[in-house]
Each structure stands twice: as structure tokens, then as C-alpha cells.
Amino acid sequence: MIRDPLASYRDRFVGASSSLVYFDGNSLGRPLKVTGPRLAAFVEEEWGGRLIRGWDERWFDLPRTIGDELGRVVLGAGPGQAAIGDSTTVLLYKLMRAAVAARPGRTEIVIDRDNFPTDRYVAAGIAAECGLTLRWIDVDTSAGVTADLLSDAVGPDTALVVLSHVAYRSAWLADVPELTRIAHDAGALVLWDLCHSVGSVPLSLDDWGVDLAVGCTYKYLNGGPGAPAFCYVATRHLDDLVQPIQGWMGAVDPFLMGPAYAPASGIRRFLSGTPPIVGMLAVQDMLALIDEVGMPAVREKSVALTEHAISVADGTLAAAGVEVASPRDPARRGGHVTLNHPLMREVTAALWERDVIPDYRDPGGLRIGLSPLSTSFEEVDRGLEMVRGVLADLTA
Numbered sequence: 001m002i003r004d005p006l007a008s009y010r011d012r013f014v015g016a017s018s019s020l021v022y023f024d025g026n027s028l029g030r031p032l033k034v035t036g037p038r039l040a041a042f043v044e045e046e047w048g049g050r051l052i053r054g055w056d057e058r059w060f061d062l063p064r065t066i067g068d069e070l071g072r073v074v075l076g077a078g079p080g081q082a083a084i085g086d087s088t089t090v091l092l093y094k095l096m097r098a099a100v101a102a103r104p105g106r107t108e109i110v111i112d113r114d115n116f117p118t119d120r121y122v123a124a125g126i127a128a129e130c131g132l133t134l135r136w137i138d139v140d141t142s143a144g145v146t147a148d149l150l151s152d153a154v155g156p157d158t159a160l161v162v163l164s165h166v167a168y169r170s171a172w173l174a175d176v177p178e179l180t181r182i183a184h185d186a187g188a189l190v191l192w193d194l195c196h197s198v199g200s201v202p203l204s205l206d207d208w209g210v211d212l213a214v215g216c217t218y219k220y221l222n223g224g225p226g227a228p229a230f231c232y233v234a235t236r237h238l239d240d241l242v243q244p245i246q247g248w249m250g251a252v253d254p255f256l257m258g259p260a261y262a263p264a265s266g267i268r269r270f271l272s273g274t275p276p277i278v279g280m281l282a283v284q285d286m287l288a289l290i291d292e293v294g295m296p297a298v299r300e301k302s303v304a305l306t307e308h309a310i311s312v313a314d315g316t317l318a319a320a321g322v323e324v325a326s327p328r329d330p331a332r333r334g335g336h337v338t339l340n341h342p343l344m345r346e347v348t349a350a351l352w353e354r355d356v357i358p359d360y361r362d363p364g365g366l367r368i369g370l371s372p373l374s375t376s377f378e379e380v381d382r383g384l385e386m387v388r389g390v391l392a393d394l395t396a
């Protein structure tokens, strides 16, 4: 038996006690049990009871209130630098566009070929829109961007570097302070995508000197399908960056309804239109839970879960030709483990039929997502035993 001081937190999640094995909390986290009643109460009391008055009383400030909670509990960011509102994709557009505008005369955006598709697609769209060039970093799909690779890619033409903290495929955990320093030494800004790290890997954005960041709230922050994303803009950039979607909610006085747009001061200028209030409530429940447990303890369990999954894979799956395609050094690995085998696409389909839910990523990767507070070690054992059995059947 592995010692698990956080084991009891699993009971706080809907469905965690069922026999289903859930290895996809890094794509969509389970709901917390407190979230259903909280949303019902919101409909009855706040939406139904306060009606339009709710905007003045609480909702107008909620993107920034929750932004500050995110900053304190999971981002390592002081108040006034984070807000929640659009999707990650839209926020990537807004921040990348603001960043390249702040580096006039520089002609390149640096990004790696294994970054998440939406990050690459948005960067390509901005390059086309602004007449810039994408400078690609080639990476090994079972690793990620290193200091040497980034140093070779940046230079006097680099306007912006766009990187993921944890690679969605391999779980490679990038060295944020080191890579940020390399980008800064070249005079560039850097935007970190935190989708696969926030809520599972501790962050210290202020101390690391990060300029800009975005992240999801529906993965390790359990905000629910389509829950809005957050952005972080360091205080030193708040008053000179201008984002392109100039809506009334980011204007200096939204209720003046004036003839021309003037951006609000502070993080509110990164908002655009009416924020999705109902969608942002559930994430507060997960932030409260993480606050109770503490990010260091969350990370400790996350590392123990991925170490366990790797040791089971080495012990029982290696003989069938399964390879660990995630870093073996826990200091360089996020909260999931990818196991490669040419048949993993078929294995994933068979597992879903048996109520074991991982996901599949090319080339041949079975992705085992281990949401620290809702996953048990016994669940990892059961799920990987099923992988062994299914592979044996498929190759018999």
C-alpha cells in the first residue's frame, strides 16, 4: 500500500467512488460535490432574486475577484494581474497580439512544433495578420523545449516566445524561470500556456518574471466543460499593453457608453464583452479545496501518482513493448504519463468500452492523466492492469 495522506479528498468529487477508472482529469476534471448545490443556489438566489442588480452587487467584479483568487492559490501572482473570462484560444489571441504590438520592428514569433494545436494556429494567424514570421523549435515528442533549444531560436528579431509549461503530449515540464530569462535576454516577451500545469504543478509567476500567461479552468481546476480561461499580465505591462478586442467591458467607463474606446487601467482592459458568470462559479469550489490542501501537497501526490504509473508500466507493460514517453525525472514531468505502443489507438477504444477512460494522442500515445485529488493509487493499478489485459488480447 502506498501512503496517501490526501486519499480522503477523493470523496469530495462526484462519481469518484464508482468503479470507473478516470485517467482524463487533465482534459476535463470531475465536478466537486459542492458545485451542484452551489449552482442551484446561484440560480435561485442571485440570478433569480437579484436579477440585473447582481451586476452592480457582485458580477461585474467577479472576473477580477476570481482572478485574484487564482493568483493567490495557484498562480503565485499578487492581486490585480489575473482575470477570468474568454476561452484559452481567445485569450491567446488577445495576449499574443498585444505582445507583438509592444515590440515594433521585431519580426518573429518563436514557438515549438509540439505546442498545443490552438497555440500554433493562433500564432500562425497573428503572423499572417501582422506580417511576421514563425520561427519553429523542433522538439522530441517525448521531451520538450530546453534552454539550449530556446537559446538557438531567439535573437534580435524575436518579438514574442510562446511556450507551454507542461507539454500536452509528453508531460515535459519546462523550466519557466530559465526559459523566461533567455527570452528576456533577447529582448522578447514570453507568453506561457499553463493549461496542463495549473492546479497540478505549483506556479510562481511573479517570482519567475513571467510577462504573460493563459490557462484553462476545466482541466486540473475542475471548472466544468467550457469553463472560461484566465489570463495573467504582469503589473509592469498592464498599462502599456493594448489588446485587440476592444469591447465595452474593458473600456475605462463601461457605463458612460462614450463615442470612442479608451482602455481601462489595470487587468480589466483585457476583458472584452459581458463575462460568462455562471460558467466561472465552479472553479471557485476547486480553488477553495486546493487552498485547503495547499499546492505543495497537491504536487507531492501528483509526483507520487506519476512515479507509481511509470513503475507499474515498467513492471507489467514493458514486456508487451510499451514505452514510457514522458520524462523519467519527476522534476521535469507534469501530472500525466504517456505510454507509447503502436496499438494504443485500439487499446484506448477497448478501454473506453470497459469504463477505463484515458485518451489517445498520436503517435501511439496512451495518455494517463492523474488528477491528484480525485485519483487513487488503486485506480491506477486497476486501469493499467486493464491496459495489460487489452494489449494481450489484441496481440494474441
Ligand SMILES: *Cc1c(COP(=O)(O)O)cnc(C)c1O
Pocket (backbone or CB within 6 Å): 087, 088, 089, 090, 116, 118, 119, 164, 168, 193, 195, 196, 216, 229
Ligand atoms: C486544453 C488546452 C488548450 C485548450 O484551449 P481552449 O480554447 O480551451 O479549447 C489550449 N492550450 C493547451 C496547452 C491545452 O492543454
